[in-house]
Amino acid sequence: MDKKAYFGKFGGQFVPETVMFALDELESAYESIASTAQFQAELDDLLKNYVGRPSPLYYAKRLSEHYGHKIYLKREDLNHTGAHKINNALAQALLAKKMGKKKIIAETGAGQHGVASATAAALLGLECDVYMGAVDIARQQLNAYRMQLLGANVVSIEDGLKTLKEATTAAIQAWVNEIESVFYVIGSAVGPHPYPKMVRDFQSIIGRETRSQLKDYGIKADYIIACVGGGSNAIGIFNEFLDDKDTELIGIEAGGLGANTPYHAATLTNGREGIIHGMKTMVLQDAYGMIEEVHSISAGLDYPGVGPQHAYLHDIKRVKYYAITDDECVNALRLTTRLEGIIPAIESSHALAYLEKLCPSLESKKTIVVNVSGRGDKDMDTIMGYEKGKIYG
Numbered sequence: 001m002d003k004k005a006y007f008g009k010f011g012g013q014f015v016p017e018t019v020m021f022a023l024d025e026l027e028s029a030y031e032s033i034a035s036t037a038q039f040q041a042e043l044d045d046l047l048k049n050y051v052g053r054p055s056p057l058y059y060a061k062r063l064s065e066h067y068g069h070k071i072y073l074k075r076e077d078l079n080h081t082g083a084h085k086i087n088n089a090l091a092q093a094l095l096a097k098k099m100g101k102k103k104i105i106a107e108t109g110a111g112q113h114g115v116a117s118a119t120a121a122a123l124l125g126l127e128c129d130v131y132m133g134a135v136d137i138a139r140q141q142l143n144a145y146r147m148q149l150l151g152a153n154v155v156s157i158e159d160g161l162k163t164l165k166e167a168t169t170a171a172i173q174a175w176v177n178e179i180e181s182v183f184y185v186i187g188s189a190v191g192p193h194p195y196p197k198m199v200r201d202f203q204s205i206i207g208r209e210t211r212s213q214l215k216d217y218g219i220k221a222d223y224i225i226a227c228v229g230g231g232s233n234a235i236g237i238f239n240e241f242l243d244d245k246d247t248e249l250i251g252i253e254a255g256g257l258g259a260n261t262p263y264h265a266a267t268l269t270n271g272r273e274g275i276i277h278g279m280k281t282m283v284l285q286d287a288y289g290m291i292e293e294v295h296s297i298s299a300g301l302d303y304p305g306v307g308p309q310h311a312y313l314h315d316i317k318r319v320k321y322y323a324i325t326d327d328e329c330v331n332a333l334r335l336t337t338r339l340e341g342i343i344p345a346i347e348s349s350h351a352l353a354y355l356e357k358l359c360p361s362l363e364s365k366k367t368i369v370v371n372v373s374g375r376g377d378k379d380m381d382t383i384m385g386y387e388k389g390k391i392y393g
């Protein structure tokens with residue numbers, strides 16, 4: 001067993017032999033190229049001048065007054081394309097280019113990672129195929145169109161439920177078929193080694209900036225809260241603080257209609273050890289090991305697995321994970337919008353909703369950082385539908 005591929009007992013490379021070749025190639029390219037000063041300088045320049053980093057660590061005055069604690073928002077919503085996903089997509093696309101690949105492929109559910117990958121491909125002059133379930137294409141027409149406008153080829157997947165799980169399987173198959181010339185840009189800190197580590201490292205810019213911004217303000221964080229789908233924005237901010245024993249780290253999963261109902265995506269709350277998309281991790285599965293359907297108002301958190309590092313951090317209790325329901329999430333979105341003039345993504349609103357539970361339980365005044373992983377403009381249809389009584393799943 002290759003220890004580097006694991007976080008405790010989680011992670012690994014549960015893939016067919018044909019994929020091992022590509023993973024080995026990726027690992028050695030990541031180690032030899034991404035660590036060079038030249039790659040880092042090019043990436044830093046793009047993050048600064050193209051993405052608009054560093055993103056502010058914003059003191060949310062009215063939210064702080066409302067809750068009686070000092071609340072800071074890490075504004076990943078202000079990045080180009082409106083979320084943290086661009087940090088990772090751009091870095092992987094740059095690595096692909098340095099490896100001499102002509103084409104990147106990506107899977108997408110709601111389309112956010114597809115848009116980020118298509119954006120990076122346009123910028124760097126790479127071809128881009130985005131695998132998307134036919135049902136998702138119909139639900140997310142605007143994002144599918146954005147990808148096409150950016151020059152990407154949107155490949156419609158007609159298998160199974162025609163959503164993210166089938167799109168991911170199709171993307172992996174396409175990668176195996178053209179393994180010499182294609183780079184698979186994965187959208188979260190998931191999949192076989194080295195993806196979870198590589199994505200974690202590329203997203204750690206969020207935590208490094210947060211640490212230096214806290215230092216500039218002369219304060220320290222008592223709590224850091226982030227939402228967890230696959231777990232890339234959360235691990236991006238948590239990783240830098242894992243050794244800070246007096247900073248509590250809290251990951252928030254999608255509780256859907258309630259983590260105690262069948263309609264949720266609360267993997268760490270309710271899952272069991274299993275294998276999904278090439279990794280050993282916690283998985284929502286039935287008694288026979290069949291992967292269960294997930295439900296959440298938030299397309300970005302609607303995943304039956306979770307990144308293996310989160311499964312490990314949950315196991316050793318370094319990070320605590322809780323579930324927030326659709327209702328709680330929408331209330332938090334409304335409150336943040338009204339009090340701060342910031343419309344957070346419904347994914348990020350899960351993290352904000354936890355303030356409602358945490359704050360009243362704290363005895364003295366605390367400093368709390370919430371990672372606002374993205375902006376909510378993309379979610380207006382969903383919120384309008386929700387107000388009319390539509391139930392999502």
Ligand SMILES: *Cc1c(COP(=O)(O)O)cnc(C)c1O
Pocket residue numbers: 083084085112187188189227228229230231232233234300301345347348373374375
């Ligand atoms: C995709 C997405 C997420 C969930 O992905 P992670 O890998 O868990 O970060 C969270 N927030 C936003 C805004 C997203 O687009």
